[in-house]
Amino acid sequence: MRIENTPGHSTQLRRGKSIPVIINGEKVSAFEGELVSTVLHAEGIRTLHINPHSQREASLYCMMGVCYQCLVTIDGVRNMRACQTYIHDGMEIETETGESA
Amino acid sequence: MSTIRELVIVGAGPAGMQAAIAAASAGVQVILIDSSPLPGGQYYKQLPRPFLSDNQDSHHEHAHQLFSHLANPHIEVMTETMVWGIFAGANAGTWQVATYGPTGCFGLETKKIILANGAYDRSISFPGWDLPGVITAGAALTMLKHQHFLPGKRILLSGSGPLQMAAAAWLIDSGAEVVAVLESSPNLIKHGIRYLPALTAQTARIREGLGYLRSFIKAKTNYKFGWSITSCSGAGQVQQATFAKLDSRGLPIPGTKETKEVDTVVLGYSLNPNTSLSRMVPCEMEFQHLRGGYVPRRNENFETSQPGIYAAGDCAGVGGAPLSEVEGRITGSAIAHQLGYLSIQEYDAIREKEAGSLAREKRFADVLGDLFSFTPDLSSMAGATIICRCEQISLAEIRAAIAMGAQTVTDIKNITRSGMGNCQGRTCATLIAGILAKETQRPIQAGGFLATRPPIHPVPLSALENYQYHEDSSVQVQRGSLE
Numbered sequence: 001m002r003i004e005n006t007p008g009h010s011t012q013l014r015r016g017k018s019i020p021v022i023i024n025g026e027k028v029s030a031f032e033g034e035l036v037s038t039v040l041h042a043e044g045i046r047t048l049h050i051n052p053h054s055q056r057e058a059s060l061y062c063m064m065g066v067c068y069q070c071l072v073t074i075d076g077v078r079n080m081r082a083c084q085t086y087i088h089d090g091m092e093i094e095t096e097t098g099e100s101a
Numbered sequence: 102m103s104t105i106r107e108l109v110i111v112g113a114g115p116a117g118m119q120a121a122i123a124a125a126s127a128g129v130q131v132i133l134i135d136s137s138p139l140p141g142g143q144y145y146k147q148l149p150r151p152f153l154s155d156n157q158d159s160h161h162e163h164a165h166q167l168f169s170h171l172a173n174p175h176i177e178v179m180t181e182t183m184v185w186g187i188f189a190g191a192n193a194g195t196w197q198v199a200t201y202g203p204t205g206c207f208g209l210e211t212k213k214i215i216l217a218n219g220a221y222d223r224s225i226s227f228p229g230w231d232l233p234g235v236i237t238a239g240a241a242l243t244m245l246k247h248q249h250f251l252p253g254k255r256i257l258l259s260g261s262g263p264l265q266m267a268a269a270a271w272l273i274d275s276g277a278e279v280v281a282v283l284e285s286s287p288n289l290i291k292h293g294i295r296y297l298p299a300l301t302a303q304t305a306r307i308r309e310g311l312g313y314l315r316s317f318i319k320a321k322t323n324y325k326f327g328w329s330i331t332s333c334s335g336a337g338q339v340q341q342a343t344f345a346k347l348d349s350r351g352l353p354i355p356g357t358k359e360t361k362e363v364d365t366v367v368l369g370y371s372l373n374p375n376t377s378l379s380r381m382v383p384c385e386m387e388f389q390h391l392r393g394g395y396v397p398r399r400n401e402n403f404e405t406s407q408p409g410i411y412a413a414g415d416c417a418g419v420g421g422a423p424l425s426e427v428e429g430r431i432t433g434s435a436i437a438h439q440l441g442y443l444s445i446q447e448y449d450a451i452r453e454k455e456a457g458s459l460a461r462e463k464r465f466a467d468v469l470g471d472l473f474s475f476t477p478d479l480s481s482m483a484g485a486t487i488i489c490r491c492e493q494i495s496l497a498e499i500r501a502a503i504a505m506g507a508q509t510v511t512d513i514k515n516i517t518r519s520g521m522g523n524c525q526g527r528t529c530a531t532l533i534a535g536i537l538a539k540e541t542q543r544p545i546q547a548g549g550f551l552a553t554r555p556p557i558h559p560v561p562l563s564a565l566e567n568y569q570y571h572e573d574s575s576v577q578v579q580r581g582s583l584e
Binding site: 001002003004012013014015016017031032033034035038041042046047048051053054056057058059060061062063064065066067068069071079083084086 | 136138143148149150151152153154155221222231232233234235236237239240241243244245248249250251252253254275276337338487490491492493522523524527528558559
């Protein structure tokens with residue numbers, strides 16, 4: 001859920017301009033400066049990757065590039081860390097939850 | 102043609118930035134490398150460039166001062182660049198730093214290296230800790246502060262120490278319903294009183310703590326001391342969290358269990374020093390209980406057992422940002438002296454000037470380490486609980502390896518593959534060390550630590566194929582704005 005203001009911290013924030021990205025084939029609107037993980041979370045997508053050893057769901061955990069649980073396919077490149085990648089206009093993001101993942 | 106650099110610093114957080122500024126102001130040519138698009142590290146993490154904020158608090162003021170000092174002709178900042186290995190250099194007494202960034206893979210030959218790659222959240226394991234929606238306190242703070250994003254609506258926090266306190270206050274202030282904050286450490290009240298003298302001259306921290314306290318009082322937060330989460334469940338994501346009161350050994354007390362509906366769980370059990378690089382080199386390691394476990398052994402100039410390789414800040418023992426900054430300044434000055442830019446008198450004067458704050462911050466770090474390095478004893482949890490997420494190794498498999506005679510975390514890795522996945526044991530190694538200690542009734546340090554091999558982070562083979570060493574033209578230094 002995007003926060004517009006931070007009550008109690010008296011800080012006003014403006015995001016980057018609105019840009020489209022494509023998530024699993026569907027166009028959605030996001031903001032410049034957002035991480036792939038943020039946009040996926042905002043769209044209600046929590047399972048980002050299926051662990052190939054067990055078929056268990058994997059998702060965001062550390063948000064600092066350490067745990068490798070948030071791997072998704074970005075612009076055709078597999079196993080990119082959603083928490084370390086900033087979006088760009090027209091970025092194609094696919095969760096690794098299908099048969100091939 | 103080869104250029105031998107003077108100093109390469111890995112990590113542009115509090116320690117790395119201060120080291121770069123100290124060394125460069127004495128005349129050393131510095132390359133400062135960070136994997137993020139902007140310097141700052143986790144503690145001074147900057148908003149993404151397209152975001153605008155009017156935040157002017159003292160934390161920001163200090164950060165901006167540091168960033169402005171980085172704009173020094175002697176400092177080259179290489180952003181979005183990861184260091185995946187350190188090897189002996191081509192010339193006597195030099196090192197080679199292997200990097201991967203926007204322009205591919207290349208090696209930098211250098212006389213001195215400072216490891217300043219920080220720390221990351223320590224995990225605890227329990228049934229359901231790998232469900233989507235269970236995140237670390239560091240993750241919650243990054244979402245809140247760096248992305249202005251709320252990870253959930255109904256949140257339970259379990260952990261120990263100031264990081265989870267900060268995460269809880271930020272979540273509350275941002276509008277989340279925090280169902281409870283569980284502080285697991287039983288030592289807080291018992292030991293807290295005798296540590297009061299360590300709060301001397303920690304006014305900024307006291308003010309920060311009081312600010313959080315105000316948020317908790319205002320929101321009537323259910324802050325429970327001596328409690329811990331014990332399990333999570335849900336379909337596809339966390340939906341329920343169960344927690345219990347702990348006895349003095351950290352074991353859940355039967356009959357105290359409660360369950361709450363949640364959509365997010367935040368875990369904040371202090372930090373692990375990031376020792377991937379120091380273990381790879383390898384530097385000699387020593388066990389420091391109050392600083393997060395095995396860390397590189399250092400001399401008084403913060404040089405490791407490998408001549409020319411130094412370590413400053415949390416990667417050499419968790420101690421917080423102010424201690425990291427002091428260590429960074431001393432290390433940068435020590436190297437300036439080693440390279441002939443500062444006389445011994447000048448270096449001694451800097452050390453003397455820093456002595457007071459170094460002692461004060463070390464004392465404070467020891468207190469935090471003693472109060473908050475506690476983890477609950479959840480060893481009675483189900484054997485099916487996943488311990489190594491990458492390779493999906495369960496507690497039962499780790500116990501079976503111990504029953505086969507495994508004596509160290511390396512034995513367990515060799516038998517089960519735990520720690521051999523993408524994260525290279527960063528998440529599970531401390532969990533496994535804890536299980537081993539419990540099962541074999543030995544101190545945790547007896548289990549040792551995992552060796553690391555390059556690359557310490559995955560690097561595409563296509564980039565490695567074009568690895569260049571000594572090719573200066575390949576170095577694309579990011580000369581743009583640092584803010």
